[in-house]
Amino acid sequence: MELRQLRYFLKAKELLNFTEAAKALHISQSTLSQQIKQLEEELNVPLFNRVGKRITLTEAGNLFSDYALQSISRANEGLMLLQDLKNLNTGKITIGVIYSMRIMFARQLIRFAAQYPNIKIQVVFGTTKDLLEQLNMHRFDFILTFNEECSESHLKYQTVLQSNMVLVTARKSALAQKAGISLAEVAGLPLALPFNGYSTIQFIEESFSEKNLNPNICMEINDIPTLFEMVKTGNWHTILSDTSVNDPEVTAVPIEGKNMRRTIMIISLRHAYEKKAVKKFCEMLTSA
Numbered sequence: 125m126e127l128r129q130l131r132y133f134l135k136a137k138e139l140l141n142f143t144e145a146a147k148a149l150h151i152s153q154s155t156l157s158q159q160i161k162q163l164e165e166e167l168n169v170p171l172f173n174r175v176g177k178r179i180t181l182t183e184a185g186n187l188f189s190d191y192a193l194q195s196i197s198r199a200n201e202g203l204m205l206l207q208d209l210k211n212l213n214t215g216k217i218t219i220g221v222i223y224s225m226r227i228m229f230a231r232q233l234i235r236f237a238a239q240y241p242n243i244k245i246q247v248v249f250g251t252t253k254d255l256l257e258q259l260n261m262h263r264f265d266f267i268l269t270f271n272e273e274c275s276e277s278h279l280k281y282q283t284v285l286q287s288n289m290v291l292v293t294a295r296k297s298a299l300a301q302k303a304g305i306s307l308a309e310v311a312g313l314p315l316a317l318p319f320n321g322y323s324t325i326q327f328i329e330e331s332f333s334e335k336n337l338n339p340n341i342c343m344e345i346n347d348i349p350t351l352f353e354m355v356k357t358g359n360w361h362t363i364l365s366d367t368s369v370n371d372p373e374v375t376a377v378p379i380e381g382k383n384m385r386r387t388i389m390i391i392s393l394r395h396a397y398e399k400k401a402v403k404k405f406c407e408m409l410t411s412a
Contacts, residue, residue, distance in 0.1 A: 125163065125166055125167075127195070127196065127199055128159065129159050129160070129162065129163045130163075130192040130195055130196055131149070131196060132145070132149060132151075132156055132159050132160055132163075133160055133163060133171060133185075133188075133189070133192055134189065134192055134193060134196065135148055135149055136156065136160060136172065136179065137181060137185065137189050140178075140179055140180065140181075141177075141178075141179065142156055142157055142160075142179060143177075160172070167184075167188070169182075169184040170182050170184065170185070171184060171185035171188060172185055209399070209400065209401075210400060212240045212242070212243060212400060212401055212404065213242050214242055214243070215242075215243050215244070215399060215400075215401050216243070216244040216245070216246065217243065217244075217245055217246070217265045217399060217401050217402050217405065218245075218246040218247075218248070218263065218264050218265050219245070219246070219247050219248070219264060219265060219266060219267065219268065219405075220247075220248050220249075220250060220255035220258060220259060220263075220264045220266075220267035220268070220269075221247060221248070221249050221250075221255075221267065221268045221269075222249070222250070222251065222252055222255065222267075222268065222269045222270065222323065223249050223250075223251075223318075223347075223348050223368070224270075224318075224324060224348065224364055224365050224367060224368035225268050225269070225367060225368070225388065226249065226348075226368070227367060227368060227370050228367045228388075228412075229247075229268055229409075231412075232405075232408050232409050232412055233245065233247065235408060236404070236405050236408055240401065240404070243401045248264070251323070252269045252270060252271070252323035253323075255267040255269055256269075256391070259279075259391065259392070259393065260393075262393065262396070264392075265392065265396075265398075265399065265402045266390050266391060266392035266402060266406065267390075267391050267392075268284070268388065268389075268390055268391075268409070269323065269388070269389065269391060270287075270323045270324070270327070270365075270386045270387065270388060270389070271323075271387060271389045271391060274389075277394070278393065278394055278395070279391055279392070279393065279394055280391070280392045280393070280394040281389050281390070281391055282389060282390040282391075282392075282406060282410055283387055283388075283389055283410070284388040284389060284390060284409050284410055284412075285367075285388050285412075286385050286386070286387060286388070287365040287366055287367045287385065287386050287387075287388055288365065288366045288378055288379075288384060288385055288386075289327070289328075289331075289363060289364070289365060289366075289378075289379050289384040289385070289386065290363070290364060290365070290366045290369065290376035290377055290378055290379060291305050291310055291313075291361055291362075291363055291376070291377045291379055292351075292352070292355050292361060292362045292363070292364055292369055292374050292375070292376055292377075293355060293358075293361045293374065293375055293377060294355055294356050294357065294358040294373065294374060294375070295372070295373055295374060295375050296358055297358050297361075297375070299313075299361070299375075299377060300375040300377070302377050303377075303378075304377065304378045304379070304380045305377050305378070305379055305380065306379075306380050306381075307331060307332065307335055307337060307379060307380070307381060307384075308335065308337060310339070310361075310363065310379060311332060311337040311338065311339040311340065312340060313340060313361045314340055314342045314359065314360050314361065315339055315340055315341050315342060315360065315361055315362060315363065316342060316343045316344075316345060316351055316354045316355065316360040316361070316362050317341055317343075317344055317345075317351075317362055317363060318344065318345070318346065318348070318351070318362075318364070319344045319345060319346035324363070324364060324365065325344070327386065328363050331381075331383065331384070334383075342360060343360070348364070348368060351364075352371045352373075352374055355374050356371075356373045356374060363379070364376075365386060365388075366378075367388070390406050390409060390410070
């Protein structure tokens with residue numbers, strides 16, 4: 125059963141004349157008659173009584189017309205929905221974001237939501253490991269995270285920006301006046317760092333290991349605002365990317381070294397369908 129056949133049937137029902145219906149549909153009468161005959165054969169019931177050149181609806185045809193009209197209406201609604209999706213008037217996108225990107229991401233989220241208010245957006249914050257696992261299970265349209273490897277062939281990578289690793293210290297600390305600090309100096313400080321499982325802590329540990337340094341890690345916390353509260357006391361310091369620092373009571377001191385930069389990327393499934401809303405959001409992130 126095809127939508128075309130339903131349209132032909134409804135026009136014939138409206139005009140009760142195959143010749144007039146065919147003219148209105150801009151097809152030949154034989155084509156119309158053939159398509160309606162095929163529909164009747166598929167339904168295994170006559171839809172019209174044919175008496176000479178006159179036609180009338182059978183009881184079955186009268187009952188079926190309501191369902192045919194509903195089918196056509198639903199199909200038209202579906203077409204309009206797809207047009208709305210294309211024009212960004214409706215739809216939903218789901219995004220995974222690492223915690224340290226929340227400030228930069230929030231600015232772009234506000235821009236996007238203001239420009240496309242009819243798009244529903246779901247944002248989930250998590251660690252890189254967790255977000256990648258959920259992306260591979262098709263739970264996100266894309267994720268925003270650190271990634272320097274770009275090694276998985278089934279994933280698509282788009283670079284957003286480069287981020288510097290910084291020592292976050294209290295504004296009242298003597299270290300706050302420094303223009304830069306070496307990794308060796310950082311290793312000797314009492315540190316409160318992100319919890320194991322975050323890509324940041326893995327990066328930090330590898331950086332210390334490469335220089336044979338044993339950092340003084342006093343605590344690990346899986347919440348950046350709490351890390352800031354510890355840092356504000358002046359008794360501890362932390363290491364984060366500069367994109368995550370926006371508290372007026374702390375200061376970011378760049379950590380010296382060419383390897384102290386990380387790449388923030390949009391990661392998505394390479395062969396998944398890319399919604400237009402997703403494409404627009406990614407363009408906004410990469411052009412920021």
